[in-house]
Amino acid sequence: MTKTTNERELALAVLLSVLKEGAPAHLALRNILEKYQYIDKKERAFVTRVVEGTLEHLIEIDYIIDQFSKVKSAKMKPVICMILRISVYQMKYMDHVPDSAVCNEAVKLAKKKGFQSLAGFVNGVLRNIGRNLSSITYPKEPKSLCWSVQYSMPEWIIDKWLLAYSEDTVETILQDIQREKPTCIRFDPDKISKADLTNRLLAEGVEKAEEHPLLPYALLISGYDYLGFLESFEEGLFYVQDASSMMAVESLPVKSGDYIIDVCAAPGGKALHAAEKLAGTGHVEARDLTEYKVGLLKENIERCGMRNVEAVRMDALVYDEASCEKADIVIADLPCSGLGVLSGKKDIRYRMTEKQTTELSQLQRKMLSVVKDYVKPGGCLLYSTCTINREENEENTAWFLGEYPEFVLEKEKQYLPGIDPCDGFYLAVLKKQES
Known part of the structure; x- marks a missing residue:
């Protein structure tokens, strides 16, 4: 196995696990890089760039493939389709890799994966694309279709954003999502x-x-x-930890000796940040649903050497009577569509559906209805998400305030990618009034 083929084979394996098996991209990539720790920095960088770049431009790549293949990408065998995808990404976005080398390595990889009979098909499609890449025409209207191909974003997401934000804002968000960030x-x-x-x-x-x-x-x-x-x-x-997540903790009136409950804490960024602000006093109870997530919390607590944080397995949907009115602050960073963090988690856009965003909005309301009772009179509830979908953000906060008038809105902020120097993120600080 040559060095170059090995890099592409690893990228292929990651992308198949993400797009065929549904594995989260950041975990699939991390797992394969940990497994192949012996490959050097350049090889690891190549694998990372091909995986992330292919996901970032996936809709555009499939659009290009479909211009030159009689068999459309959606109908191809998954391995062959993925080989074509990673190859088109290299041809369009990695200038230092010659098209001829991309084609040759794609053919080798198809053969190695047991598709000898389709090696000629792979070669023909890629060489045709290589000859015509600079003259491909893209859709010009409607706006959602044009941007969907240009920025590789599903049309339903763009349509939802256009209902909430101006066209200029939406295009700024789309551009920022494709920008490489530190x-x-x-x-x-x-x-x-x-x-x-x-x-x-x-x-x-x-x-x-x-x-x-x-x-x-x-x-x-x-x-x-x-x-x-x-x-x-x-x-x-x-x-x-992204700055938006830090800003969420900054928005809270953390004071010495506070008891803080983080109800969906894994992997632990906000809980650890709040514990730091307590400066060795008080206590943070970092809760999450599964043993795996609690394990992540424990690992990060131990690595950071924090003594005033405890990881506990608990379901945010199940009322905990022992916590009733015990917390000075409740952090409820709840499960969401993740549409604010697409630059870092590029695969979310292909897994999330419009129906799921509505279901998540309802789940968030159920969780808020439970965990609100843990807040002391005079204490605060932080409701936050890493999305820019108003159904899960402002609309839920308005619903909550209507349902539970004992809470008042202290602060509300929607961070937008490209507009603010951070990920897309929503926060609302809700204070429980003294009785």
């Missing part, structure tokens, strides 16, 4: 200074570490191989 991290200034952490990161091979424009304890890092290889990460000197 990783946002949070550190505790009481544990390490910004300058010392920056120097550590650069010494460990991170190419760039810059200040975040919103928060003094956040950095934007890029040009690293794998987080698990960074000693500073393993030592718990920083936590990967």
Whole structure:
């Protein structure tokens, strides 16, 4: 197996697990890179770029394939379709890889995967695309179809956004989702200074570490191989967390000695951030539904060395009488459509449906109806999601305030990709009035 073929074979394996088997892309990619830790940084970067790039441009890639293949992409054998997809991505978006090499490696990969009889088909389609790539015409109207192909976003999502936001705002969001972004991290200034952490990161091979424009304890890092290889990460000197999530905790009136319940806490970013703000006092109970998620919480709590956080398995839909009016703050960052974090989780757009967004909205209402009772009089409930879908955000908050007049809205904010320097994220701080 040649080095180049190996890279493409790994990318193929990840994409098949994501698009055929439904595995989350970030987990599938992480698992394969952990399994093949011996491949060098350039090879790992190639696999990552091909996987993420193919997902990012998937609708456009299928549109291109369908211009030159009698068998449409939706009707192809999954392995052959995926080989064509990763090849078209390389031809269109990776200039340093010659088209001839892309074609040759695609043919080799088709044969290796047991499709000798279709090797000629793969070769013919790709060489035809290579000859005509620069002259392909794209749809010009309607707007949702045009943008769907241009930005590889399902039309129903674009239509939903156009009902909520202006055309300029929607196009800005679409453009930002396709923009390559650095990783946002949070550190505790009481544990390490910004300058010392920056120097550590650069010494460990991170190419760039810059200040975040919103928060003094956040950095934007890029040009690293794998987080698990960074000693500073393993030592718990920083936590990967988007600025929007940090801003959610910033919106809360955390004070010394508070008891905080995070009802859907995994992997633990907000719970750990709140615990840091308690500065060794109080207690944060980080809850989640499954043993796997509780395991993630425990792993991150241990890595960060936090002593005032506890991970507990509990269902947010099941009322916990022992928690009634015990919490100064309840954090309810609830399951959502994830349409605000598509730049980092590119596959969500292909799995989510309009029906599911409505079902999630109803699930959020049920959870809020349960966990609101854990808030003390005078305490706060944080309702947040990582989506920009109003049905799950502003509309749910309006419903909640109508149903439970003992709560008043203290703060509400919708962050939008490309408009704000962070992911798409919604937060509402709801204060329970003293009786």
